Amino acid sequence: MPEITFVTTAGEEITKEIPVGLSLMRGAVEAGINDILxxxxxxxxxxxxxxxxxxxxxxxxxxxxxxxGSMLEDDPEGWRLSCQIIVDDTLEGLVVRLAPTEY
Structure with missing residues (x-):
């Protein structure tokens, strides 16, 4: 399982092993990353x-x-939906910053 580092909105770095085949979003939620709703x-x-x-x-x-892309058209470059990224072994060591919730 690749290790992926999530940087929370508070700046905390949390590294978790995420199973191959899950979306990055599902893996983060199952790993207890609270900033992904x-x-x-x-x-x-x-x-x-x-x-x-x-x-x-x-x-x-x-x-x-x-x-x-239509969901991200008003967002800056580099923003993505984690539910659309499928984890594979090439993502070992990936670092992602969690975006602030827009509510």
Missing amino acids: AECGGVASCGTCKIILDEANAGRIPPADAFE
Whole structure:
């Protein structure tokens, strides 16, 4: 299982092993990462699982498809929906910053 570091909105770094095949969102929720609300359950309709990737880490993730892109059109570059990123072994060492909730 790849180790992924989540940087919370408070700046705390939490490293967790996330099983291959899960979405990054589901893995984070199951690992107890509280800053990911995942209100829609992972169907890319609420935006409560947004993460921010720096340039180095963004290049490790396939680009957003049109549907995900439509959910992110008002967000800065590097923002993604964690429910749309499937964990595989190439994500070992990935660092993601959790985006603030927009409520």
